[in-house]
Amino acid sequence: MTDTTAIRYVGQSLRRREDFKFVTGKGRYSDDIKAPGMLHIAVLRSPHAHAIIKHVDLTVAKAAPGVRLALSGTDLAGKIGSIVPNWIIPGTKVPDRPVVAIDRVRFVGECVALVVAETQAMAHDAIGLIDVDYETLPSVVDEEAAIRDGAPQLHDNVPNNITTIYKIGGGDYGKAAREADQVITLRVANNRLIPTCMETRSILAEPNVDGSLTVYLQSQVPHMHRRWIADTVGISEHQLRIVAPDIGGGFGAKMHLYPEELLCPYLARLLGVPVKWWESRSESHQSTNHGRAHTEALEIAFRNDGKVLGLKVETLGNVGAYLSNMASGGPTVNTINFGTGAYKIEHYEARSRVVVTNTVPVDAYRGYGRPEGAYIAERAIDAVARHLNLDQVEVRRLNFIQPADFPYRPYSGPATIYDSGNYEGCLVKAMEAFNYDFRSAERDQLRAKGRYRGIGVAAYTHMCGMAPSRRLSLIGFNRGGWESARVSVDSSGRVTIFSGSMSQGHGHVTSLAQIAADVLQIPIEDIDVVQGDTRQVQAGHGTFNSRSMAVGGSGVHVSSTRVVAKAKKIAAGMLEVDEADVSYQAGKFSVPGTDIASLKFGTVARMAHVGHQLPDGMEPGLDETVFYDPKGMGAPSGVHMAYVDVDPETGIVDILDYVAVDDAGTIINPLLAAGQIHGGVVQGIAQALYEEVSYDADTGQLMTGSLLDYAVPRAEHVPSIRSLFQETPSPTNPIGVKGIGESGSIAAPPCMVHAVLDALSPFGIKHLDMPMTPPRVWSAIQKARAGADR
Amino acid sequence: MIPASFDYVRATSLSHAIGLLQDDPDGNKLVAGGHTLIPTLKLRLASPALLIDISGIDELRGIEVADCIRIGALTTHAELLASKPLREVLPIFHQAADMIADPQVRNRGTIGGSLANADPAADWPAVVIALKGELELAGPTRRRRIAARDFFVDIMTTALEPGEVLVAIHMPRPNRGAKFRYRKIRHPASGYAVVGVAATLCLRDDIVSEVMIAITGATSRAFAADSASTHLIGKPLSTENIAMAASLTGEQAECLSDHYASADYRKHLVKTEVSRALASLNGA
């Protein structure tokens, strides 16, 4: 008598349930929230890269109209704790970072003083009236310059400006180099980027009558922010409510602890009124963390058939003036652990040094370390292919980790495990979609006619969904790696998921509900998702490291499974049959092979709530919470291909096609997953072709201080992205998913570099640094031409 | 993001505006479309005492295509893009307008504001120079006209005297068969010209009878590439002559250098874009 087929949402391109509010202008972002009587903060920022603060005169500012309070770093000393990182690689020297600079500034943009006033305009008017007497010091902005003898020193406890030295590897690189046919060296750089969430940061802290404090904050990690703010400002966690409303993009930039996130809560408590801060875009360029900023020296040992025997890496990670939250982990664990990429390179020797400079702090940005790691592997393999004049695809094939090798520990190292994958599968799929053979022939024909076409290939793998907690603490990441999910069923059978993950545009209200609906076998319309409010959501770690589906989604799956298990027990009792005889599908508990009438999920839920007919010893309620700590991390992988045309006279790179084949295990929602790829790839293309933060080497001034200089791509600058998936389920979690959010920004930079180098190969150009702007491409061609003339 | 305080008056007539401007030529500022001025106010790079809004003054509006062509200073980039009569005689307005900023900015920004502002990377200066335009200026005591090529003095500096308002741009109606091309290499962030080239050309029996090339973006002010024109007049538009003209223009340009593009690169772009502009007019 079943009119029922199993409900299955996973794998469907459901349209997003959260869209309505956004397309109608009803989204609610931090700055949309206003509290009666709120005051506004404006921050005075250092105009110098490195200077001693001799005196801060607030007298005039204090007397300006509407000003309630003006404070310098000295006024705040001892009142708010220092900003401390929360991922500290063992052995790291942590410099002290006061919330507002006290006696010395170390980057252009560092907070020096602040004003609290009745309106934002008044606050801005008043900071112009603060007089600061500085004595400037020599500065250093470049990581290579910062570790040279005689370089300006930033912190007394960080000799040579190096906070951390980290080494990883396996095998015997020296031996590989001796046995290799050839060894080449290559210096590559990962340009410094500005994450550029379209919504800048904004914070509103509002004291409540009961002495507690509500902070509206665009946080990717609301519960983490609660812990950090509580610890630093001296509020107890249970009295602090973080509300992360709709977030206009995060990309890693909104998961750190910034001075303003401490100032608003502190001042709101001090003054007893709501206090707000809003960041303008140009301010954001110097007050919100940057990303990347690496240089690496590579040495590659290989055989003449293209097989890479060994790789040696020296990384310098520029982390700016202070160690931000995770800064010691990015250039180290997150980068060089993954330096061998999708390839079996048995002899690996890598060292990373984390370097402070007079620049904006650098921390996580989409991929954090993994783009830099993949860049190492990919540039190395491509250089070998180019050096030997071998086909770029064949050399990759020869070196790939094979499906039979999984789970695979690269270079037999201690920390990195790739759970699963099928790189050849991705490669073949990409070549077909891209029409690789046809394109190669076309490129060659056009090359003969003086046109510069190029094909780029990049393969990648990495690990995401930082977990499990115990293993993370071994590398100094001791804040936990689990995720919490509560699945709460009301007395009519409707469900609310309280998830510790935090969407910033990812569409969790849709995707998490898809996962739950399949387990609960109820229509998705009956499921709501709540995130981002520490008063409602029990606990959580938030969204970063592509972890929301792998860890958060798995948690939802586990709690939902527990709900069904309990409901089944209740149903068995109500039907007076053995639990093992009950089957559950499409919202109905039935006893197959009998004519016992089935029970609806809602009926069982009601019974769970009224509680008078429950199996002996069972607690009422249908509400399950899990703190899900995975057993391992998933390793997404993929192969991307790009086709470009380079105009040698202007240096302009035109992208003719871009194909992305990504293996993120089970795909919950292909439409949303493809959206993540599109966005990630475009951010990767941006790194490769357009974006770079530049500092004046002498003065430490930020040259890309606004969007007038920092080139975030527009629609015209990028092509359509063709996104395809291969699904190799991850054995590390119950739903088989791996992360996807970072894949695009990991694969696209090397893919683009390889495409342009391929196009420029007739000039003999072997390497170009990103961004490959028209002037830079043109100069490389000029240099090559001049060299050829000699 | 929040400008410093200022006051605001909507000017009711040209003389009203000039009068207000005269009251304090340093402190008072005209605002037309506001799409250069307001961004600078938001970043507090300027802090005028009074803004004089000229956007309601009818005399500064309109596109007239007759024996001469008159474009009022308040004409927006969008109006220049869309105007059919103008496109018929001077299609270069359409070509250039389409490359200026973006649709929203084009709806507000005016050609008068652009010319008066004299940003070395703005587009219209090259166009009006190439078209041998004359700018009509109205001041407290007199009206005058000045050739576009003499108007741009230096970075953000024009021949406008204190108290003067740019009223309109006048251009001769081009000869039949005249051809026009605007080419631009855009800065990827700002969208302004790294190099912009405006070229007009007349061929009679395959011989260049008239030509004018103007460059923007490359140097501290838009300029007319006279040596190139002199070279081309009376000659066929051969590949060699185009190359020579491009190279002469490049030599004339004392190029700017900044952290995005070197002077060498700009000079090369000048040559490349001049030759591409001319080549595209050959047989077009």
Place this chain on the structure above:
Amino acid sequence: MTDHTEELHVVTVDVNGVRRTASVEARKLLVHLLRDDLGLTGTHVGCDTSQCGACTVDIDGQAVKSCTVLAVMTSGSSITTIEGLARGGGALHPVQAAFHEHHALQCGFCTPGMIMSVRQMLGQNPNPTESEIRHGLAGNICRCTGYNNIVRAVQSLASEAPRHD
């Protein structure tokens, strides 16, 4: 110290069909009038250099960046914001519906401005090619979608079958 005796200016505008009046400082930007004084927070601020288009509204039939217009300059105009497209919670405007259908938004922050720009674009060119669409979006930055699905959404609204460039 400067004396703040700046005069307030009375601004009367028609916003989404409703006459609104406010007293503002001359320096107040239209976007702040909409967001702070009139409570229309669907119009966003994404930059301070007039580039991102998150603040795009319609003034007298034209898409305009409301961060680059003084509120006083708009007195007497008719303004439509994102909130005015699907009035009274009714059916979505076709551009809004297409954005939903084609997953043309992620964080949604750029979306109101994008929709207001697309609305003008299609008004002027009902059947744009892909490159015309991309060119027409030059005034709007999106950091999430890579523009891919925004382009698809606009294509789906074209009045005819896709025209190729």
